[in-house]
Every structure is written in structure tokens, then in C-alpha cells.
Amino acid sequence: MLQGHTLTFLSQLKANNNAAWFAANRPAYEAAKADFQQLVGQVLAGLATADPAIGRAGLDPRKCLFRINRDVRFSADKSPYKTNFAAWFNVGGKGAPTAGYYLHVEPGASLVAGGMYMPAPDVLARIRQEIDYNLHAFEALLSQPAFARQFRELSRENVLQRPPKGYEVTNPALQYLKLKSFTASQPLPDADMRRPDLAQRIGDAFASLQPLVAFLNKALS
Numbered sequence: 001m002l003q004g005h006t007l008t009f010l011s012q013l014k015a016n017n018n019a020a021w022f023a024a025n026r027p028a029y030e031a032a033k034a035d036f037q038q039l040v041g042q043v044l045a046g047l048a049t050a051d052p053a054i055g056r057a058g059l060d061p062r063k064c065l066f067r068i069n070r071d072v073r074f075s076a077d078k079s080p081y082k083t084n085f086a087a088w089f090n091v092g093g094k095g096a097p098t099a100g101y102y103l104h105v106e107p108g109a110s111l112v113a114g115g116m117y118m119p120a121p122d123v124l125a126r127i128r129q130e131i132d133y134n135l136h137a138f139e140a141l142l143s144q145p146a147f148a149r150q151f152r153e154l155s156r157e158n159v160l161q162r163p164p165k166g167y168e169v170t171n172p173a174l175q176y177l178k179l180k181s182f183t184a185s186q187p188l189p190d191a192d193m194r195r196p197d198l199a200q201r202i203g204d205a206f207a208s209l210q211p212l213v214a215f216l217n218k219a220l221s
Helices: 004-015 019-024 026-050 052-057 121-133 135-142 145-150 190-194 198-220
Strands: 085-090 100-105 111-116 182-187
Touching: 004 026, 004 100, 004 190, 019 026, 026 052, 026 085, 026 100, 026 198, 100 198, 111 198, 121 135, 121 198, 135 145, 135 198, 145 198, 182 198, 190 198
Parallel strands: none
Antiparallel strands: 085 100, 100 111, 111 182
16 A cells, blocks of 8 residues: 555645755655555565566566656656656566556556557567467457456557558458557556555556566567
8 A cells, every 4th residue: 555645745746846845845755755666566576476577577666666757858848747656567677668567656647557558660560460460369368357357448549540551451450450559557546545455456457467468578579
């Protein structure tokens, strides 16, 4: 579970997103970050069992966390800090172009997700080829009871209007081949953040995503 002060800090940061306030409240930030890192460690321990590839990778919880500082160079919004804590669990670490699991904690907008978001063109081509060659296996993992119960279906965000180059409109896998991302997500209500079994709840969601993550990473191997 997360401590109440962690969500309180994020709420206050959203209302006071400036360097002076952050500097004055750095002890509260450090306490909230430590609390979130502890949760990440608990989730990672369970995920290492549900996904053997993650277990073999020996990930460090600290290196799964995203920085709270925003990159504002190309953004009209110059707010210096993110108003969430987030972590990414994948076999190669945060910088690797592999599928994985995402945890996002933000008051009113927390979620768990997994898969691969907007892969590079060469990676996307390999995933589409794998789906085209193994459509039955791909549809089977999406229809597994655990996945269907937790996530229902893949996100339909970022979908092509026409078939990708090299594929016909009659291809039976077309609804998946037109995707530019292969992800699924579900919200985490604020009330769940204080539950003693929060790490287990997140772990169960990640376990239901493991076949999807494994399929995507197989396409890249």
C-alpha cells in the first residue's frame, strides 16, 4: 500500500508546480518517492515470478522509476515537474525497445498498463509480421480469461485508417495490423492506493499481461 502522505504530496505538487515550492518541500518529496519505490520493489518481486524473463533480468527497483522532472524543451507547458510517480518494468531496463509493464500513480488518474507503445518503424514491422504469421496464437492470448477480465481488449489509440504497406484489406489480422501501439490498461481507483494488498492487485494485473508482453518480445528476438 501507499502512505497517505504520498498522494497528498502529488496533489499539492499539482497545485504548486514550481521550483521554489518543490525546493521548500523536498523532504516531503523524498518521503513520497521512498514510499513509491518500496511499492515498486514489492511489485517487482511478484512480477519476477509471473514473468520469468523479468526474474532473470534482475532489475533494480530504483532504475525502474522515471524522473519527476519534465522535459519542457519542446512543450508549451513549462511546468517543471510531473504530477505523478511512474515505473517501467522490462527486460532490458527503461531504455530498451522491448515490451513491458507500466505503473502510474497520480491522484485521480492512476493506472496499470503493459505492452509496447509507439515502437520504432522497424520494431513495428516485426511485430506486425509476427501477428500476421501467428494470428491464432495472438487472438488466443487476448481471449484468455485473466486478460479479458482485467483489460478486455487492446487500446485502439493510434490506429491507421488504411492497411499498412504490404498488407491487403482482406487480411484476417487487419484490425491488429493497423495498430501503431500494442497496449492494454486499466485504472487504479484512489481508494485502492491505501489497500494493504495493492502490490498484489498490481501484480495480478501484470500477470494477466505477461502473455502479451512475451508475444511482443518474441517478435523482436
